[in-house]
Structure formats: C-alpha cells, structure tokens
Amino acid sequence: MKDGFRIFDGHAHMGSARHSGRRVSSDDLLRSMDANSVDRSMTIPYPVVEDYKAEHDLIGRAVLAHPDRLTGAACIYPYIPVVEFRDEVRRCRELYGFTALKLQPQYHGLNPFSSASDFLFEAALENEIAVICHTGTGVPFASPSLCMMPARKYPNLKIVLGHSGGGIHVQEAIVAALFCPNIYLELSSLMPHHVREVLNHLTSDRLMVGSDLPESAATEFGKILGMEIPHEDKRNILSTTADRVFAA
Numbered sequence: 463m464k465d466g467f468r469i470f471d472g473h474a475h476m477g478s479a480r481h482s483g484r485r486v487s488s489d490d491l492l493r494s495m496d497a498n499s500v501d502r503s504m505t506i507p508y509p510v511v512e513d514y515k516a517e518h519d520l521i522g523r524a525v526l527a528h529p530d531r532l533t534g535a536a537c538i539y540p541y542i543p544v545v546e547f548r549d550e551v552r553r554c555r556e557l558y559g560f561t562a563l564k565l566q567p568q569y570h571g572l573n574p575f576s577s578a579s580d581f582l583f584e585a586a587l588e589n590e591i592a593v594i595c596h597t598g599t600g601v602p603f604a605s606p607s608l609c610m611m612p613a614r615k616y617p618n619l620k621i622v623l624g625h626s627g628g629g630i631h632v633q634e635a636i637v638a639a640l641f642c643p644n645i646y647l648e649l650s651s652l653m654p655h656h657v658r659e660v661l662n663h664l665t666s667d668r669l670m671v672g673s674d675l676p677e678s679a680a681t682e683f684g685k686i687l688g689m690e691i692p693h694e695d696k697r698n699i700l701s702t703t704a705d706r707v708f709a710a
C-alpha cells in the first residue's frame with residue numbers, strides 16, 4: 463500500500479536473461495516490492511533463457527511460497543513443437559496457478575498478426591489465462607495494432623499490451639484498445655503526458671501499472687501516484703484492473 467492505494471505490479475521480471483545478462487532472484491523481487499510498497503506482482507520470465515522450464519519452476523516455487531504476493535506468467539520460445547508448448551503452458555497453470563502467458567515479439571520473432579501465432583493465443587485461452595504481449599521496441603512485430611487480429615479472433619481472451627507501445631506508438635495502442643474491448647494497456651515506460659493521453663480515450667478499468675525492471679519501480683508507481691487524476695482512476699490503474707485481468 464502506498465498513499466492508501468494497493469499496488470499490483472502488472473509486469474515484473476524474475477530469473478536469468480541470456481540477452482541482457484540480468485539476474486533477478488525471488489529475494490531480489492520481494493525486496494524491491496517491499497521497498498516500493500508493492501502488494502502483488504505479475505512475475506514474468508525473461509524472453510531469452512537457458513532453460514524455460516527451470517525459469518518457470520523458479521517463479522512457480524516463489525508463487526507457491528508467497529501466493530498472496532506473487533502470481534506468474536509462462537514465457538516460452540514459440541518455435542518448439544506445438545505440443546511441447548501447450549504442455550508447458552498447462553503444466554504452469556496446473557502446478558503453479560500461473561495466470562498469464564507472455565509473448566515477446568522482439569525476441570521471439572513471432573508475429574501476433576499472423577495465423578502462425580494462433581496456437582499461442584489458443585494455449586492461453588484453453589487454460590483461461592491472459593496473454594501479455596510486449597509492444598514498442600521490436601516493431602514491426604511489436605506494433606500494438608497487430609494484437610487486434612487475435613483480440614478480434616478470440617473475443618474471450620484478455621490481451622495486455624506491455625508498455626502500451628512504449629511512448630512512440632502509444633496512440634496506436636490507444637486505437638487498438640478502443641477497437642478491441644478485450645485489449646488492456648500496461649503503462650510502463652510511458653511519460654505522464656502519455657498516460658494523460660491514454661486517459662483521454664480509455665477508461666481506467668483498461669489500464670494497469672508495471673515496473674518491468676526493479677530500478678524503474680519507484681518511477682513507474684510514482685508517476686501514477688503523482689498525477690492529478692480522480693482517486694477511482696488511480697485505484698483502477700494501481701491494482702483493480704490487474705486484479706481482474708490476472709484473476710486466478
């Protein structure tokens with residue numbers, strides 16, 4: 463809780479990243495959560511890892527040890543046999559209660575627009591979990607509008623656009639969410655004036671905060687807490703939307 467608001471971080475990473483050399487342990491994440499008054503985090507593996515099952519197990523064990531504070535996402539390199547992909551999503555759901563599946567088009571090289579990615583969205587749908595899709599860096603596959611195709615094809619699937627297009631593509635993210643009621647925007651990396659623009663077009667029950675990286679947490683939550691917007695909007699952005707989208 464901070465300033466009377468519960469905080470659900472909709473985008474936090476744990477594990478070891480091959481592409482960046484970053485390492486975040488469960489202790490690191492919990493310490494960062496405590497330091498930033500975060501109540502709960504959506505814990506996501508990095509997109510390029512040595513062993514995706516080991517990364518899921520690391521997050522899964524942390525989720526089971528701290529079910530009130532953590533929930534998890536699966537993140538799997540998509541060009542493995544489809545049956546293996548589906549089995550692993552199901553394993554994460556059944557064993558650890560994960561509530562999301564992450565797609566990182568920049569590092570996975572999978573285009574959400576293409577029907578070649580249907581299996582990924584269907585794996586989320588059959589496990590009744592949301593898809594978090596990174597947007598922004600890594601265009602064209604990371605263009606926010608590309609998620610409109612699966613959003614319209616699978617109207618019961620919730621799709622969260624990580625970073626809301628990352629500033630430069632924020633207007634495209636707004637359009638995607640305006641035309642697809644099952645698209646939600648996660649606001650990390652946007653400037654406060656971008657968040658204002660988002661709020662000019664979308665209701666706050668479609669928006670959530672995310673830290674992405676521990677060193678960004680104070681800034682990401684501070685930018686929402688410091689905005690002069692109605693109490694109800696802050697409450698939705700800081701926790702209520704994520705509570706709903708990532709319900710177990």
Ligand SMILES: [Zn+2]
Pocket residue numbers: 473475506596624674
């Ligand atoms: Zn991420």
